[in-house]
Amino acid sequence: MPRARTDGQAGRREDLLRAAAAVFAQHGYHAATVAEIAKGAQVATGTFYLYFPSKEQCFGQLIARFYEKVLVEVRERRRGAPSVAVKFDRSVQAVLQCFREERDLAEIVLVQASGATKVLQERLGLIEAQLVQLLADDLAEAAEAGFMPQGDAALRAHLVLGAMREALVYELREATGPQAADQEVRRFLLGAVGGLPTRQEGGRISS
Amino acid sequence: MPRARTDGQAGRREDLLRAAAAVFAQHGYHAATVAEIAKGAQVATGTFYLYFPSKEQCFGQLIARFYEKVLVEVRERRRGAPSVAVKFDRSVQAVLQCFREERDLAEIVLVQASGATKVLQERLGLIEAQLVQLLADDLAEAAEAGFMPQGDAALRAHLVLGAMREALVYELREATGPQAADQEVRRFLLGAVGGLPTRQEGGRISS
């Protein structure tokens, strides 16, 4: 019996994804049960399987969907940047912002994902690699331009990502005000990366 | 029938911890089974429970034991450092080294731990906090001394830790030569942290 949706317009699928995000974020991949997700979306257990082939795929789609949105946002923001430094800085800002806007998904991607299936981890790895690539390109370009010594750009990109990840987790855990953090993180990363000059961006970076 | 231990002197407990590290590292917390751990230690399943109250506790002890060893090593290395910068640099080096020496435990602490129980995550968080504290103290001191702008030292410490974590994971995954990476990571972090002068340490940092 197809019970009418409480909500006006959004679909069952969205309800389920929302509920899934909440449950996965709170309990982690394994402790989360399909039953609870379904309950959170106010549907029967079986309904979950009308929209997702499995719990694993649901988790995977949640991650993919979000991370791809991040990538889109990052690429958008980078467009037309006047310099490598700005491009890099904007990428960082875009990532931070995206994650901040979605607490549950941030928790899932940053913390819980590693506890999931191997398949899932690989899937996430593939997407993450794209972001790493963008950052690595910038860093390679910057090194080329003499802003920093030559070196393993990929490793550097990972370092940047790692720092951002931890910053976000820190915010998630400590509920620190994002604005203050933002400045810190950007300064930290720009410094780490060789003191690239980005004076004109957002103004406040120039310490 | 108490089967004679293969090894000369170490105890059952150590066998089990070793086996547990291997199994947890390979499969992650959830996919690891007590049966496989016991098998790896050449003991019966029940024997596992003679040495650990539960799978969860076993995992916890594994993490705690290792991370505390890291802390000890870090504190040791910091003793008698001529400056904040050196103290900080030495801390970073100590951490990197410790994790590199124990691939399985590194994998567990850095990657698999987040997939475990909430209890376990909190336990790990508590220990990690001590390391963060050390780094944060250094960074606060450095800021005090004018080496870098004042700011949220704890956040900065987390950034440092995040970068290190990712560097190690990168090494774990890509099997990069550690030595090259080491230089990169140290330079990255020292740059990030304000260009602290550490010329005399290890020599090779001066780009």
Place this chain on the structure above:
Amino acid sequence: MPRARTDGQAGRREDLLRAAAAVFAQHGYHAATVAEIAKGAQVATGTFYLYFPSKEQCFGQLIARFYEKVLVEVRERRRGAPSVAVKFDRSVQAVLQCFREERDLAEIVLVQASGATKVLQERLGLIEAQLVQLLADDLAEAAEAGFMPQGDAALRAHLVLGAMREALVYELREATGPQAADQEVRRFLLGAVGGLPTRQEGGRISS
């Protein structure tokens, strides 16, 4: 939205029965899903229940309809047979022919039916009993006439049916030419039954 029927005149019900026969034949009673049957008939799942009270009943009707057609055919062919032997032989031929004409239904009745519900098995048993009865009557009559020793005619009829069943299944599986098989089966059964003389029927039996 009542989608127009593809076929010219036959009803939804027939479409469903046809689709059901195909699906049941391919997957067996349990592995067959109502959804797939409906899909095969190009109808919505719910529509299935407009024509059948349940999956079980659908299967039952499929069997009953077909087997009753077999009975009708058998009775028809027996009419006016010059002797018991001919009557018997004609019955056998009729059964073989009917099953051969409907591969799907043959598969269902001969092979898949036994995997179904108890209720269904009983239902099939009841119908089958009618065919057994005809054969048993012939055999009893033949014994009466001295063509074969007295004995359990019902058992003999079952033996005949069993042999026919297996012959058909053999054909179904091995895709043997039916014509050759036909001779074998008839000879086998007539021999088994006491060498009843049926020279004039179909001609080719006389070895």
Place this chain on the structure above:
Amino acid sequence: MPRARTDGQAGRREDLLRAAAAVFAQHGYHAATVAEIAKGAQVATGTFYLYFPSKEQCFGQLIARFYEKVLVEVRERRRGAPSVAVKFDRSVQAVLQCFREERDLAEIVLVQASGATKVLQERLGLIEAQLVQLLADDLAEAAEAGFMPQGDAALRAHLVLGAMREALVYELREATGPQAADQEVRRFLLGAVGGLPTRQEGGRISS
């Protein structure tokens, strides 16, 4: 907690097989639940999986074990038969006897097996093929010797098997006295197969 076995000597595995045979025989493959089998063997559900990898495999082993015993018995009985006819007759008798001795397994192999998985059906088919082969060899030999017209020996063997199967099912259902049936079936089959002379065997066959 390993509860002591009630029975004196037989193993858990046997208990489970016995219980499984009973449950499968009564309900068929699909309607049978592992829970009920376990209950029948007075063990917990999980215990079932200590002895069988799956419900499907359990069913498969049940069938295989029994049918192979049948084959062994048949081969044994055939040894040293003075003629093809006797060899054939003994085979039939051996099969009938084996099935009669194990009602549950007979029900499973003869009736319920076709409702099971495709994998299982193939497995059964493979074993059955061996029995068919033996019979086919006899029939080919008999044809060679001129006792019956040349023809498709494999088909004939299937006919024989089909008749036997149905006879057994008939007995299973009607609870007829086996002794009377035995004579009928043997006479039926020997007649079917060309009136092979087996006077000396069991004496009573000579009609």
Place this chain on the structure above:
DNA sequence: CATGAATGAGCCTTCATTCAT
């Protein structure tokens, strides 16, 4: 101390059936 067979709660997943549209 050691063993390992046994336990049983718990979870993912399927699918016949219903009913609001």
Place this chain on the structure above:
DNA sequence: CATGAATGAAGGCTCATTCAT
């Protein structure tokens, strides 16, 4: 009549944990 999304009971299977030996 037709639709097909929704339901939810039911069952196979896993594995941390226990305990009689």
